[in-house]
Amino acid sequence: MNLIASFQVDHTKIVPGIYESRVDEIDGGFATTFDIRMKTPNKEPAIHPNAMHTIEHVVATFLRNDEEWKDRIVYWGPMGCLTGCYLIVKGRPKAQELQPLLLRAFEHMAGYEGEVPGATPLNCGNYLLHDLPMAKWEAARYAEILKTRACYEYPVAERLVTKDGTFYDS
Numbered sequence: 001m002n003l004i005a006s007f008q009v010d011h012t013k014i015v016p017g018i019y020e021s022r023v024d025e026i027d028g029g030f031a032t033t034f035d036i037r038m039k040t041p042n043k044e045p046a047i048h049p050n051a052m053h054t055i056e057h058v059v060a061t062f063l064r065n066d067e068e069w070k071d072r073i074v075y076w077g078p079m080g081c082l083t084g085c086y087l088i089v090k091g092r093p094k095a096q097e098l099q100p101l102l103l104r105a106f107e108h109m110a111g112y113e114g115e116v117p118g119a120t121p122l123n124c125g126n127y128l129l130h131d132l133p134m135a136k137w138e139a140a141r142y143a144e145i146l147k148t149r150a151c152y153e154y155p156v157a158e159r160l161v162t163k164d165g166t167f168y169d170s
């Protein structure tokens with residue numbers, strides 16, 4: 001099997017930022033998946049599952065209500081490695097164009113008070129798996145990164161090419 005696109009990125013060189021992960025053409029239109037990377041993989045603690053779950057709920061609610069972008073939001077959800085989230089939008093915007101939206105979303109998360117939206121047995125598959133204070137802390141930290149030092153270009157992994165083809169190590 002071929003290595004899927006997101007595993008071809010050199011994860012030892014990723015830093016927090018916003019990256020175009022893949023572009024899919026669907027019936028003549030485009031859907032673009034963005035890697036919303038909040039942590040440096042394998043070099044700093046990942047986000048706790050409870051905090052990530054709260055970020056999923058609060059930021060999803062924000063994105064789907066944002067006047068400028070709500071009609072283009074296809075999907076928002078956490079990465080299994082807990083170092084960031086995926087955002088899928090209609091069209092082919094550049095990663096930098098998402099920065100104002102994500103800054104709004106994470107500043108909203110950082111200052112969020114009250115009930116976590118959808119954190120009930122009726123609306124969520126694990127409604128006790130939440131941590132609002134840690135979600136706010138993580139969001140404030142990522143908002144600061146977005147304002148000051150977000151990266152927008154993926155480091156591409158070098159592949160060893162042999163006579164038998166390209167070697168994939170992951």
Ligand SMILES: [Zn+2]
Binds near residue numbers: 118123124127
């Ligand atoms: Zn949930």
